[in-house]
Amino acid sequence: MDLRVVGGAPADPFLSAADLFETEFELSYPVFVRVRDDPDSRTWAGHYQDRHVLNISRQAATSAMARELALHELSHMARNEEGHVSHYQSTREAVFLALAGRTVERRKLAHCYQIANHCKDIYADDLTLSVAPADKLVQFLESQLAAALADRPQASGRPGSRLVTAGSDPEITAVNAAFALALVERHDLVEPDHRLYDLAHAAADDAPSVSLDTFKERFRTLADDPSKSDYRRTLVDVVKHYVVNPGMAAD
Incomplete structure (x- = not known):
C-alpha cells in the first residue's frame, strides 16, 4: 500500500x-x-x-x-473500491425520501445523517474486525458512551463519524448506544453482562421515545451484500423510524 x-x-x-x-x-x-x-x-x-x-x-x-481509527478509515476505502452499495448510495437521497413532505427540526435532521452513517460504519467495521483485535474498539465504544451519559446534554448535538460524546442529546445518544451494541453482537465481541449493556440501557432510559432494541436489530442485521434498492429501502426505513415513528419505544 x-x-x-x-x-x-x-x-x-x-x-x-x-x-x-x-x-x-x-x-x-x-x-x-x-x-x-x-x-x-x-x-x-x-x-x-x-x-x-x-x-x-x-x-x-x-x-x-490512532491505529484503530486509521484501520477503520482504510476499511471505508476498501468498501469504496469494491463498489459496495453502502458507500455509493446517496445519504442525502435516502434522507430526502424518508422525510419527503415533513418538516424536521435541524437537530433531528443532523441525527438522521448520523444514523445513516452508522449503517455505513457497520460495513466498514466488518472489515476492520476481520484483521484487528477488538479489545480497544470495545473500550472505545464504552468510553464514548460513558462520556455521553456523564455529559447529560445541554447542547443540540452534531453528527460525527463515530459515537458523539459532548453535546449529544438523549435521543441520538440512545441510537449511538444501539449502534455500539449492534456492532459487538454482530461480531460476538462481548458477554451479555458487559458494562456496555448497562450504559446502553441507561441511555435508553434517558430517551423513552427511542427504541434501543429496534435500532440495535436494524444495525446488527444489515445484510452483507444488499442490492442497491434494498439498501436504499433500509436507509429510508431506519431514518423514517427515527423521525416518524418515535412512539415504538416499548418493543
Whole structure:
C-alpha cells in the first residue's frame, strides 16, 4: 500500500495500520493521511479519482486509538473500491425520501445523517474486525458512551463519524448506544453482562421515545451484500423510524 502522512503527525500508527490491513485486503489507490487541527473532526475518508485521503485530527492522530481509527478509515476505502452499495448510495437521497413532505427540526435532521452513517460504519467495521483485535474498539465504544451519559446534554448535538460524546442529546445518544451494541453482537465481541449493556440501557432510559432494541436489530442485521434498492429501502426505513415513528419505544 502506498501511504503517505502529511501534516507532522507520527507515521508509525498509520504504517502499522496499513501493514495489518494488507494481511487481508488491498487498496489500488494511494492513501494520503492529512492531519487536521480541528479536534471535533476526528476522522473521515475522502475518495477521489486517483487517491484516497484519510483526514484525521491531530488529537486523534496522537492518541492511543490512532491505529484503530486509521484501520477503520482504510476499511471505508476498501468498501469504496469494491463498489459496495453502502458507500455509493446517496445519504442525502435516502434522507430526502424518508422525510419527503415533513418538516424536521435541524437537530433531528443532523441525527438522521448520523444514523445513516452508522449503517455505513457497520460495513466498514466488518472489515476492520476481520484483521484487528477488538479489545480497544470495545473500550472505545464504552468510553464514548460513558462520556455521553456523564455529559447529560445541554447542547443540540452534531453528527460525527463515530459515537458523539459532548453535546449529544438523549435521543441520538440512545441510537449511538444501539449502534455500539449492534456492532459487538454482530461480531460476538462481548458477554451479555458487559458494562456496555448497562450504559446502553441507561441511555435508553434517558430517551423513552427511542427504541434501543429496534435500532440495535436494524444495525446488527444489515445484510452483507444488499442490492442497491434494498439498501436504499433500509436507509429510508431506519431514518423514517427515527423521525416518524418515535412512539415504538416499548418493543
